[in-house]
Amino acid sequence: MSGPLEGVRVVELAGIGPGPYTCMLLADAGADVLRVDRATGTPPVATAGPHWDLLNRSRRSVAVNLKHPDGVALVLDLVAQADGLVEGWRPGVAERLGVGPEPCLARNPRLVYGRMTGWGQDGPLASTAGHDINYIALAGALWPIGRAGERPVPPLNLVGDFGGGGMLLAFGMCAALVEAQRSGRGQVVDAAMVDGAASLMTMTYAFRQLGLWTEGRGVNVLDSGAPYYEVYDTADGRWFAVGAIEPQFYAELLRVLGLDGEDLPAQNDREQWPAMKERFAAVFRTRTRDEWADAFAGTDACGAPVLSPWEAHTHPHNVQRGTFVEVEGVVQPGPVPRFSRTPAEVHRPPPVAGQDTDDALRAWGIDQERLGALRAAGAVD
Secondary structure: OOOOOOOOEEEEEOOOOHHHHHHHHHHHOOOEEEEEEEOOOOOOOOOOOOOOOHHHOOOEEEEEOOOOHHHHHHHHHHHHHOOEEEEOOOOOHHHHHOOOHHHHHHHOOOOEEEEEEOOOOOOOOOOOOOOHHHHHHHOOOOOOOOOOOOOOOOOOOHHHHHHHHHHHHHHHHHHHHHHHHHHOOOEEEEEEHHHHHHHHOHHHHHHHHOOOOOOOOOOOOOOOOOOOEEEEEOOOOOEEEEEOOOHHHHHHHHHHHOOOOOOOOOOOOHHHHHHHHHHHHHHHOOOOHHHHHHHHOOOOOOEEEOOOOOOHHHOHHHHHHOOEEEEOOEEEEOOOOOOOOOOOOOOOOOOOOOOOHHHHHHHOOOOHHHHHHHHHHOOEO
8 A cells, every 4th residue: 555544544334425435535545444344145256347336446345244243343353453443324323233432442542433424423313314415405505506597406416425525524534543643542523414515615605794695596606697607508519617707817718709809898797697698608609619628728718628527537637637547447536635755546446345355354463263263153254
């Protein structure tokens, strides 16, 4: 392993979505993350290639039966050697299985115990089901996303699951690991997607306090209200995005569009924004997306072609920076952020659940005799 977290050990109690994303970030950055998948009673089936779930990359998988006392004892032994643990189950599930914060911190007082949920560990909704759309709705993050006169548009599951969830927990784990090095004491990190989504709205709250954001949807600078912060149709049925907020960038936008010689309203004359959007739209429809990309290239007009996820890896900027990487034939986003001295990397493709049980457990100090006993008892696959 290589990266700034080399030497850090984390036990991941397997879940879906934001928890695995947290562990992907930690593992890409060099942490030895051991993913504890659910045992099925049968050995894992070998596949022709890496597993499809890219969120599980850069780490090994063991299959453990947490409903068997020997399986619980095994996880607690792993916890004793770990710096951190990540779980993403509903509140109370880890406790019922015997791997909640109390027994884990009793075995390892320096442990950072990370918890990922939608609603948090307490509160009236803590025990209820939900998904990204529900968490960002309650956080006030869904309401402003959409066009004037239309219903809010879910921004995929980026704001709750991954921005407000996975990245929040990764930050929380790193912060608590640093503190544990100073104090010698671990703690519980309660990362809730509703909290994280609310935090992502901080700038919007600031704009409202300054009188720069009104309650209408699709009428503000950053929500498709402004003509200079919008996505426009192009002649080939594709799209081009502009974000020329600052006056000097707006002037450059007008120049590239060939409108700098016209008598136009002031940039932030909101009453004229609808008319200006129509004027910009008419101009953008005169060229293809890629023709506009060429026209904007090398300027400060803040324009970019709208690329699909399937073509973004081919853009020259992304190619030169290595924004995307190919691992065993699979193109995927590369590790982030960049480190000048201890670079992160994709250390291995995603494993099939339990494919590393023997090798990984031996690397974590479980000898062959005990491993055989665990398998005979049905505690591991």
